[in-house]
Amino acid sequence: MAETAEFDVAIVGGRVAGASLALLLARQGRRVAMVDRDAFPSDTLSTHFMAPLAVMQLGQLGVLSDVLAAGFRPIVRHRTYVEDCLLEGPAGPPGAFSLSPRRSVLDPLIVEHAVRAGVTFSGRTRAERLIERDGRVAGIVVSSAGSEMREIRARVVVGADGKHSKVAELVRAESYDAVPAMRPMYYGYFHGLVPLPEATTELFCGGGQIGFVFPMRPDEDCIALELQPGDFDDMRRDPKRGFDERVSALPGMAKRFASARLEGKLMGAKGIDNYFRVPFGPGWALTGDAGYLKDPSTGLGMGDALAQAFMLADALGAYFDGADWDAAMTAFHRRRDERMKPLYEATLAFTRMRDPSPGQADRLRAICMLPPVARRILSKLPRHFTSMVSPATAARVESLVPQFHAARERDAGAARERETHAVSI
Numbered sequence: 001m002a003e004t005a006e007f008d009v010a011i012v013g014g015r016v017a018g019a020s021l022a023l024l025l026a027r028q029g030r031r032v033a034m035v036d037r038d039a040f041p042s043d044t045l046s047t048h049f050m051a052p053l054a055v056m057q058l059g060q061l062g063v064l065s066d067v068l069a070a071g072f073r074p075i076v077r078h079r080t081y082v083e084d085c086l087l088e089g090p091a092g093p094p095g096a097f098s099l100s101p102r103r104s105v106l107d108p109l110i111v112e113h114a115v116r117a118g119v120t121f122s123g124r125t126r127a128e129r130l131i132e133r134d135g136r137v138a139g140i141v142v143s144s145a146g147s148e149m150r151e152i153r154a155r156v157v158v159g160a161d162g163k164h165s166k167v168a169e170l171v172r173a174e175s176y177d178a179v180p181a182m183r184p185m186y187y188g189y190f191h192g193l194v195p196l197p198e199a200t201t202e203l204f205c206g207g208g209q210i211g212f213v214f215p216m217r218p219d220e221d222c223i224a225l226e227l228q229p230g231d232f233d234d235m236r237r238d239p240k241r242g243f244d245e246r247v248s249a250l251p252g253m254a255k256r257f258a259s260a261r262l263e264g265k266l267m268g269a270k271g272i273d274n275y276f277r278v279p280f281g282p283g284w285a286l287t288g289d290a291g292y293l294k295d296p297s298t299g300l301g302m303g304d305a306l307a308q309a310f311m312l313a314d315a316l317g318a319y320f321d322g323a324d325w326d327a328a329m330t331a332f333h334r335r336r337d338e339r340m341k342p343l344y345e346a347t348l349a350f351t352r353m354r355d356p357s358p359g360q361a362d363r364l365r366a367i368c369m370l371p372p373v374a375r376r377i378l379s380k381l382p383r384h385f386t387s388m389v390s391p392a393t394a395a396r397v398e399s400l401v402p403q404f405h406a407a408r409e410r411d412a413g414a415a416r417e418r419e420t421h422a423v424s425i
């Protein structure tokens, strides 16, 4: 069996979690090997919504300008429908935006940056086994088509290998707070959907399902449906017909969707499990979906993978610089869970949430058709919403408020400066 030089880190999985971690570690000057069984560029099962915070992290990684250069549109508005009533607002605080980059573009871009930073990347290369030495994981055995198995020895092996993580299986990583999959999902890429005037993410809650429109590039949208478990078999019989009927029935979509053409085929998933895994042990760590998985309805997976990459790169960096392994990784575990638990709970709550009863939906319609009532309720919402959501969700809302305030102050300052300038001229 061939043996390669020793690396600081061997990463299994080269998509958003693995490649971002590889890039950050290479920038620290670590020797990083990364393998992925897929050929790149390629797609993976995922819709593509990235919230403003995730977009900011792409900026911190240094890949955002390349993603924008690939044509993905900054999404500036966000719509949520409850039945046929809607609430619309900005997609993020002023200056921020969300994005829906295709994984076949995003993942290879991060890999490209990682390779430029010095990462040794092998595509079409599968991790088969772990190497152990003195009770610690000390590398991986990999196979690639047409060549013999080889060893990649490393001080740490990271499983960034997604929800069916081989690394997690081999180290028998324990899971906790697990909740089984709740909802199936179907999605596809469409051309010819009549767009809204500004790039807007749309969420349609009603009829026992959630519909999503994610604008990607001009004339390219990802449309998704999250269904009830009982709907899956029915959809599977004729996915295209079922999908078209359901999307056409969403508010405002009959005309907009009438000339939309599906690119390729619809993708479907019976449901995504929810769990945390203990993310480290002797010589190994887990990140991305391998360490923490949840239903995709809140569109947090990629952003959470990026956030974990930053946290794990800090922890591994501290270890390589001499910190104790258990201390550094226990701190990572705690930091990860502190940050991700509220998002996990919010995702479970959103996935479990059911439509208002027909009577309540009619009351909502009546409220929306009377502007003074709708205005009064919306005006009161900022004072009373804390009694309607969990403390963690309320805290999330509150954390965004200062950003709107700061932007308003900035605008006011700039306006004052313009006036002073005009007077002095």
Ligand SMILES: Cc1cc2nc3c(=O)[nH]c(=O)nc-3n(C[C@H](O)[C@H](O)[C@H](O)COP(=O)(O)OP(=O)(O)OC[C@H]3O[C@@H](n4cnc5c(N)ncnc54)[C@H](O)[C@@H]3O)c2cc1C
Binding pocket: 012, 013, 014, 015, 016, 017, 018, 035, 036, 037, 038, 044, 045, 046, 047, 048, 049, 050, 125, 126, 127, 128, 160, 161, 162, 163, 164, 165, 166, 185, 269, 272, 287, 288, 289, 290, 296, 298, 299, 300, 301, 302, 303, 305
């Ligand atoms: C239907 C659906 C819709 C979603 N929509 C969104 C969304 O809108 N927004 C969002 O942020 N998230 C979404 N997600 C979640 C998101 O896709 C994941 O959170 C994200 O892909 C996690 O990235 P990752 O790098 O951890 O894993 P993955 O993207 O799964 O990558 C893992 C990689 O590991 C490789 N691998 C696995 N085993 C091996 C092995 N033995 N050897 C070598 N390589 C291996 C695989 O080939 C793969 O390339 C969605 C998920 C699904 C299923």
